[in-house]
Amino acid sequence: MSGFFSALFSALDPLCGPVGLFSLFGSGTLVACGEAGWGDEIAFGVGITISLALATLPVGLFLGFLIALAAQSEEKLLRLATGIYTTIFRGLPELLTLFIVYYGLQILIQSVLASLGYEGRVEINAFLAGMVALAVVFSSYSSEVLLSAFRAIPRGQYEAGDALGLHRGRTMRLIVLPQLIRIALPGLTNLWLILLKDTSYVSVIGLADILRQTGIAARVSKEAFFFYFIASLLYLIIAMISSFGLGFVERWAKRAETAR
């Protein structure tokens, strides 16, 4: 069964599959697939970039939702705590956040292990570090988007939920959340496109994403312009596809409004 799925995925591979971009147009050039060129390496990088962004998205959204909830609570202390969080992570450069998470987690785990009596070098997974750093940044931005969406929902909606005898969780799930998604979607679309671009920073800590793979290819083949051009083109294509797809989602979310 798994063999079937892997065969299906390799057949549908948009870059190096049987009907892939590189295998159709790139054979005989520097981006040929297999041993002849860099096509399959770059395709691997595309996979890493997309999976990093997709893995970050739910974590960041969930964290951002929690922070938005906390930021609109009546409790002053909770608001202060979230304010500190968003101020720090919206103010730091993404690259610096990545380094702080990457080296900081390493030092933290190493010191914890050292106190338990384990003396050895700890290497943290670059994918994990990248995911944590990007999720933290994404959550602090998405919390702002979600917070303003929360504020756009009138109080009457909550009161209506109370009047119907729904408890808080059900009011949130059945009444507030569907409207929240509709209002927040344009902002979240923007953040997703920013997240896709921010994944390029993980190439600096050694994760084999698009930019790192094309960078290696550029250094080996001495065709830097060509390979970085390919990298930019790939990011452009991913952004185009995702904004196209998210356009559909947005229309789907707004289907109740257009009927009116």
Next chain:
Amino acid sequence: MTYVRELIAPQPAPLAPARPLTGARIAGIAILILWALLAAGLIAMVIGGWDQDKFLRYGPRYLNGLWTTLSLVSLAVVFGALLSLPIAFARMSQNRALNGIAYAYVYVFRSTPLLAQLFLIYYGLGSFKPQLESVGLWWFFREAWYCGLLSFVLNTAAYQAEILRGAIESVPRGQHEGAAALGLSKRIAFGKIILPQALIVALRPYGNELVLMIKGSAVVAIVTVYDLMGETRYAFSRTFDYQAYLWAAIFYLAIVETLRHVWAFLEPRLTRHLKR
């Protein structure tokens, strides 16, 4: 006839209702304690790991890096603003070819990572050394600083063009018509009526763009420019002292927060004639 014979004796104010210890309150206190612990840990780290020698060696380098970052970003934003003018006007023009070119420029530069643009300019154009030497531009593309500046200018011009276009289009039609009714020429109407109103709308997005540029400028460290991030990486690679990153974080946070407060002061100040 009834009337009050005795006044009610003065009483103390009713007690404030006790604030219950809700879940939100506990969570808030817990997170604040966590933040305080973190801050205490960082301060302990700085005090415990204080090294006069390192401070004297890397302190001036950090200030140098700070200056590099600030000058790079301010030059990039100014040149980007100049470049964004023709792009914004092309984007608003009726000419479809011009409009398409401007749209493509904005789309491409906004949806590819700054890092990829920087690599494309520094390493990519750098590989055309003989051609660049023959046209006498090699001195420009040889220096990482100039390449960083160029990529920032191109990048921020795309963003600023969109900001400017949105702001100009947000000025209502009636303002154009009013100016025309007063017999003002298009040029004067634009300079005296449209642009001032548009710039007020654009003030906040411009502030955001400035912050984004400051944060984005950290990428030049990767192509060997010693800006704030570059000096940080240098100090860390020499000392393996985690404090290097903490100091950078403090500097960046200070810059961004200063900008945010300046903008928070500027905006009500510049829009005070709109308040009723």
